[in-house]
Amino acid sequence: MASTETKTTERTGLAGIEAGLDALESTAARRTPWRQTFTEKILPPVIAVAVVLVVWQALISLKIVDDPTKLPSPGAVGDQFAESWRKGELLGYIWTSVSRGLLGFAFALLIGTPLGLLVARVKFVRAAIGPILSGLQSLPSVAWVPPAVIWLGLNNSMMYAVILLGAVPSIANGLVSGVDQVPPLFLRAGRTMGATGLKGVRHVLLPAALPGYVAGMKQGWAFSWRSLMAAEIIASFPDLGVGLGQLLENGRNALDMAMVFEAILLILFVGIAIDLLIFSPLERWVLRSRGLLVKS
Amino acid sequence: MATSTTLAKADESVAHAARLDHVSKSFPGPSGPQLVLDDISLDVAPGEFVTLLGASGCGKSTLLNLVAGLDRPTAGSLTTDGRPALMFQEHALFPWLTAGKNIELALKLRGVAKAERPGKARELLELVRLKGAYGKRVHELSGGMRQRVALARALAQESKLLLMDEPFAALDAITRDVLHDELTRIWAETGVSVLFVTHNVREAVRLAQRVVLLSSRPGRIAREWTVDIPQPRRIEDAPVAELSLGITEVLREEIRRHGQH
Numbered sequence: 001m002a003s004t005e006t007k008t009t010e011r012t013g014l015a016g017i018e019a020g021l022d023a024l025e026s027t028a029a030r031r032t033p034w035r036q037t038f039t040e041k042i043l044p045p046v047i048a049v050a051v052v053l054v055v056w057q058a059l060i061s062l063k064i065v066d067d068p069t070k071l072p073s074p075g076a077v078g079d080q081f082a083e084s085w086r087k088g089e090l091l092g093y094i095w096t097s098v099s100r101g102l103l104g105f106a107f108a109l110l111i112g113t114p115l116g117l118l119v120a121r122v123k124f125v126r127a128a129i130g131p132i133l134s135g136l137q138s139l140p141s142v143a144w145v146p147p148a149v150i151w152l153g154l155n156n157s158m159m160y161a162v163i164l165l166g167a168v169p170s171i172a173n174g175l176v177s178g179v180d181q182v183p184p185l186f187l188r189a190g191r192t193m194g195a196t197g198l199k200g201v202r203h204v205l206l207p208a209a210l211p212g213y214v215a216g217m218k219q220g221w222a223f224s225w226r227s228l229m230a231a232e233i234i235a236s237f238p239d240l241g242v243g244l245g246q247l248l249e250n251g252r253n254a255l256d257m258a259m260v261f262e263a264i265l266l267i268l269f270v271g272i273a274i275d276l277l278i279f280s281p282l283e284r285w286v287l288r289s290r291g292l293l294v295k296s
Numbered sequence: 297m298a299t300s301t302t303l304a305k306a307d308e309s310v311a312h313a314a315r316l317d318h319v320s321k322s323f324p325g326p327s328g329p330q331l332v333l334d335d336i337s338l339d340v341a342p343g344e345f346v347t348l349l350g351a352s353g354c355g356k357s358t359l360l361n362l363v364a365g366l367d368r369p370t371a372g373s374l375t376t377d378g379r380p381a382l383m384f385q386e387h388a389l390f391p392w393l394t395a396g397k398n399i400e401l402a403l404k405l406r407g408v409a410k411a412e413r414p415g416k417a418r419e420l421l422e423l424v425r426l427k428g429a430y431g432k433r434v435h436e437l438s439g440g441m442r443q444r445v446a447l448a449r450a451l452a453q454e455s456k457l458l459l460m461d462e463p464f465a466a467l468d469a470i471t472r473d474v475l476h477d478e479l480t481r482i483w484a485e486t487g488v489s490v491l492f493v494t495h496n497v498r499e500a501v502r503l504a505q506r507v508v509l510l511s512s513r514p515g516r517i518a519r520e521w522t523v524d525i526p527q528p529r530r531i532e533d534a535p536v537a538e539l540s541l542g543i544t545e546v547l548r549e550e551i552r553r554h555g556q557h
Binding site: 195289 | 435449470
C-alpha cells in the first residue's frame with residue numbers, strides 16, 4: 001500500500017518534528033546585564049539615602065533645628081560611630097545582639113516547624129490552636145517582656161523566651177499556609193508513586209510547602225529581631241553585655257542623642273543586612289528554581 | 297505481552313493487568329448516597345491499550361482513582377497487577393526538582409539503588425526523546441515536553457498498568473498529534489498495558505485496541521468497540537474517522553437521553 005510508505009517516512013521524521021516543537025516552545029533564560037542591575041536595583045536606594053542625608057544636614061545648617069540634644073548633626077553621629085569603632089566596641093554591640101537574635105531564631109525554627117506541621121496536618125490540633133497561633137502574630141512581642149522578666153529574671157533566657165514568643169507563631173503560620181497552598185494534585189501524584197506517610201511529608205509535602213515556609217521564616221526573623229530589641233531596651237542590665245538595645249537605652253540615659261541615633265541606625269542596618277544576606281537570597285532561590293519569580 | 301507473567305500474583309490474576317468485577321461507587325450527597333459508577337465490569341489484558349470514553353459526569357476520573365488505589369469501590373471487587381502508574385491532564389511534575397530528579401524520585405520510591413538512578417532516568421528521558429532535558433527545571437519545558445517527562449516518570453514506576461487521565465487534553469493540536477505517535481511507539485516498545493481516559497472520540501480511536509463508552513450519571517458501560525485498524529494510525533486516516541463517526545453517534549444518543557427528563 002502506498003499509504004504505508006508515507007507513514008514510514010513520517011515516523012522517522014517524528015523525532016525531528018518533536019525537536020522542532022521543543023525548540024519553538026522553549027524560551028532561553030536571559031541574564032540581566034550588570035549595568036541594568038546597577039541602574040534599576042542599586043542606584044535608587046543610594047539616591048534615597050543621599051536625599052535623607054542632605055535634608056538632615058540642611059535642617060542643622062539652616063538652623064531649623066539647633067538643639068543637638070534633639071537632633072545631632074550627621075557629622076556628630078558619624079563621629080560617634082568612628083569612636084565606637086576606635087574603642088573596638090562597635091562589633092561587640094552588633095555581635096551581642098546578632099548572636100542572641102540568630103540563636104533565638106534557630107530555636108524558634110526548631111519549635112515552629114513541627115508545630116506548624118502538626119497544625120497543618122492534624123485537624124484537631126488545627127481547630128484547637130490554629131486561631132490562637134494566628135492571633136498571636138498580631139500581639140506585639142513587647143507585651144511578653146514584663147512576664148518574661150518576672151518568670152525568668154533579667155538574664156539571657158528571658159531574651160530567648162521573648163524571641164521565641166515573637167518568632168514561633170510566624171514560622172508555624174508560614175508553614176501552615178505553605179502546606180495549605182500545596183496543590184492536591186502533587187499529593188495525589190506522590191501517593192501513586194508510593195510517597196505515603198512520612199515519605200510523603202519528606203518528598204512531597206515539605207518541598208511543596210517551602211515557599212510559604214520561607215516567607216514565614218523571613219517574617220519570623222523580622223519578629224525575632226524586633227522582640228529582641230524590645231527586650232534589650234526594657235531589660236537592660238549591665239551584666240547582660242551591651243547589645244544594640246542597651247546601647248540605645250544607655251544613650252537615652254546619658255541624653256546623648258548621637259549615641260541614640262547610632263543605636264537606631266545599627267538596629268536598622270543589622271535587620272536589613274540579615275534579611276538581604278540570608279532570607280531574601282533564600283526566598284529568591286526557592287521562587288526562581290520553581291519558575292515563580294518572573295523577571296519584569 | 298508475555299512480560300507481565302513473571303511478577304503476577306499466584307492466583308488467576310495472570311490473565312489481566314486490571315480486573316473490575318461489578319464495581320460500583322457512590323458518594324454521600326445532599327439527598328442520600330449519589331451513585332457515580334454503576335456495575336462496571338472491565339478487564340484490561342496484559343499489554344492491551346484500552347480507552348475509556350465518555351461525556352461529563354460519567355465518572356471517568358472516579359474510575360481511574362479506584363483503579364489507581366486512591367479510593368475504594370462501594371461494591372464489587374477490583375484487582376490490579378501491582379500498583380498502577382497514573383498520569384494526569386496537568387503534568388503534576390514537582391517544580392522543586394529538575395526533570396531528571398523527578399524521574400529519580402519515582403525510581404527512589406520504587407526502591408532502585410541510588411547509584412543506578414541517574415543512568416535509569418537518562419534512559420527513560422531518551423525513551424521520550426528528551427535526552428537534553430535532564431537538568432532542566434519544569435518551568436523551562438514546554439507543555440508537550442512536560443507531558444513527556446511525566447510519561448517518563450510514570451514509566452519509571454515500572455508498573456504493569458499505566459493509567460492516563462486525559463493527559464493530552466491541554467495541549468495544542470500539533471503537539472497532541474506528535475504525542476499520540478510517541479505514546480503508540482512507547483506502548484509497543486515497553487509492552488505496558490494502558491487505560492486511557494478521554495472525551496475525544498478520535499483520540500480514543502487513534503490510540504486504542506478497544507474503546508469502552510461510558511454513559512453518564514451514573515457511569516455505566518454503554519458499549520465497546522474493538523479497533524482493528526493497524527498501527528501506526530493517524531488521526532486523519534479514513535478508517536479512524538469512520539469509526540469515530542459511528543462512536544460519536546452513539547455518544548450523542550447517550551447525551552441526548554439526559555435532556556429528556
